[in-house]
Amino acid sequence: MEQSYIIIYQGDISDLEDSLRNNGIEEFIILNDQLASIYPPLGFQESRLNDIKEISWWERSSPMSSLIKITDNLNEGETVRTAAGTDYIYKNPNISASGKKVIIVIIDSGIDYLHPDFINKDGTSKIVSIWNQESNKGTPPKGCVFGSEFTRDDINKAIKENDPSLCEDRTGTGTMAAGIACGNGNLNSAYEGVAIDSELLIIKLREYKDTYKTGKINYEMSDFLAAIKYVVDIYEVAESFMVINLTVGANPRATIVATMLDSFGRLSDWGITIVGGAGNEGNTDIHYEGRITDINETQDILIQVGDQKNLEIDLCLSGPGKIGAGLISPSGEVSYTIKYAPDYYLYKGKFNLENTLYEMRVIYPWLQSGTQELIINLRNIKPGIWTLRLYPEFIISGIYDIYLPNKALISEETRFIDPVSTATITLLATVDNIITVGGYNDKTDSIWIGSSKGNVRTRASMNVVAPAVDIVAPGVDIIGTYKDNSYNTATGTGVSSSLTSGVMALIMDYIYVQTDFSRTSLFTQPLKTYLMLGATRSEIYNYPNISQGYGRLNLQQTIIQIANNLE
Incomplete structure (x- = not known):
């Protein structure tokens, strides 16, 4: 199934529809006078969404359980x-x-x-x-x-x-x-x-x-x-x-x-x-909460991964701070360290020993919170203890939350080693x-x-x-x-x-x-x-x-x- 997206658009609906079709997107639903769901074909390069002038904001659709x-x-x-x-x-x-x-x-x-x-x-x-x-x-x-x-x-x-x-x-x-x-x-x-x-x-x-x-x-x-x-x-x-x-x-x-x-x-x-x-x-251990108080401090968060295909890790900040991150695999390979950049760039890499692909993206500010979102997607992930390493860039409150997908969608063994049960209300x-x-x-x-x-x-x-x-x-x-x-x-x-x-x-x-x-x-x-x-x-x-x-x-x-x- 193709990847779908949610967009916020501006201008006339007819202009948006023409622009989507000109970019090979034939399937879309105008939800209201601000929002639309779009369903590009397989192989579509999502970076092309940045070039459609009627789209003022977009994000990948997220799984629900x-x-x-x-x-x-x-x-x-x-x-x-x-x-x-x-x-x-x-x-x-x-x-x-x-x-x-x-x-x-x-x-x-x-x-x-x-x-x-x-x-x-x-x-x-x-x-x-x-x-x-x-x-x-x-x-x-x-x-x-x-x-x-x-x-x-x-x-x-x-x-x-x-x-x-x-x-x-x-x-x-x-x-x-x-x-x-x-x-x-x-x-x-x-x-x-x-x-x-x-x-x-x-x-x-x-x-x-x-x-x-x-x-x-x-x-x-x-x-x-x-x-x-x-x-x-x-x-x-x-x-x-x-x-x-x-x-x-x-x-x-x-x-x-x-x-x-x-x-x-x-x-x-x-x-x-x-x-x-x-x-x-x-009681599912999918939430971790922490606080960074020193700009020179790094923090490591341990994630136990069970038997599953893929995983997403979402880092959210409280307040207008910025935190970068990298990932360390069970075998000790280190990913690219992603930090804030205004270009909305998707960083891609691979853990060679695990044969695990990763994508990393920083969204600042995220529309629904006004704060930073840092998203890591892992494909063909292997079981073991993975380490998320945080690098502070700019601190206000220093409080952050990290989430794994809803437990109903992942392995029972996939969890934070030191979880927090609060702040687990579903987004909507x-x-x-x-x-x-x-x-x-x-x-x-x-x-x-x-x-x-x-x-x-x-x-x-x-x-x-x-x-x-x-x-x-x-x-x-x-x-x-x-x-x-x-x-x-x-x-x-x-x-x-x-x-x-x-x-x-x-x-x-x-x-x-x-x-x-x-x-x-x-x-x-x-x-x-x-x-x-x-x-x-x-x-x-x-x-x-x-x-x-x-x-x-x-x-x-x-x-x-x-x-x-x-x-």
Whole structure:
């Protein structure tokens, strides 16, 4: 599969399109009035992007991983009804909320749309539409260049004919997320989802295999952002509210100002909200944090590499400093030492004894943080202890963070020798316009050990902006709808976000009937505030904190807090 890129452009779209085509780039998606995903052919020299005057900034698309792991533990699983506390809603004669007039968006591995839990009593589908990015059975959505869009009529026809060919879910994580959020429990009422009357919008992301390790599946940020464009297009014509459930995540960042999602202005509109899993990197050893205080000091960071094909190492600074780096292989070979240069040059080399190729690039400033990013890509990497050596050039705070790819994409043995579990929130969940949900373990009545932690720093100092996690929700062995007309259990912050997305659909339904109140409350910030106010907190902890945010999701208390503010 060709390398894809995300670009920020300037000027007329028609001029950009002409310039891309003149440079041999025929496949691209205009995401919004600032952003585009481009898909050059194999062999394309990315340095040519610097010569296209309409492109003001570009970066390679980055791999993303699922925040849901199927656990096959049905006998010991927890039902959604118990985990979310939905009996308070469905057994309360004074509350009629069930997620009506709300579309829940799932951007993941697809869906088993023939499962009875996604079929209404009249035989029609709960699904508004599907964009299967891997299908060539139909035509792509407007403005897109790959995959097939299937309308509700297409899906209804396939249901009648028992035809599963529109969308296959090979891993089951997309089906699980949809079932937890709003499965109607037709096959087994004990396993119904949270918002049983909500509808679904499904995007099946393209799968990429063996990027870092053989057998591992990842998604790509360029395709994910194309999915967000499709969601916005659907929202503009739908007569429904929308909850976007983010169950895939990019690698974490400690210092962030904005993400690509911020360029989609409609995501801040009335009636649309985003819920994102915090990440599953709380105990995976993919983060290292350090500080350099002496300009003449070098520091060595040890990285244990297991059996895998490739690896990426990302160095991020806090504040406007500059740090160079080199890499030492297990056999003692030393790479080129890369330092800041204004030419955006890609340095290439080879460790001859290991037969490992490397690429090194400094980006200063990186658009999403305003600080330095130093990226090292290794191809055909060999197991052993690799040493990253840092060379300070210019120091302000001296604080830096180094990340490996998400653990779900690499070998279990690949890790920092001296890791830090904080500042591991997945990139897209770090900004304020997303309800960031960590994972809670009801079995132990404690935070789930894998749940990513804050903080997120400012770009200019080491000060903390926020804990990053807003609330936590049950995310361990939750029972949900699974492929092939079955149920299964799953764990991860993508499970927690799916549960919370269903809760948000119930809350939006509840608020909407309060006509005057809904005009000011159906925005992300007020909705997030009510979740925080209603959250369960323990007396033994201070809140907010980097693991639990403002506490544990509590649907009943959140509804009570909203009711107390009704006039």
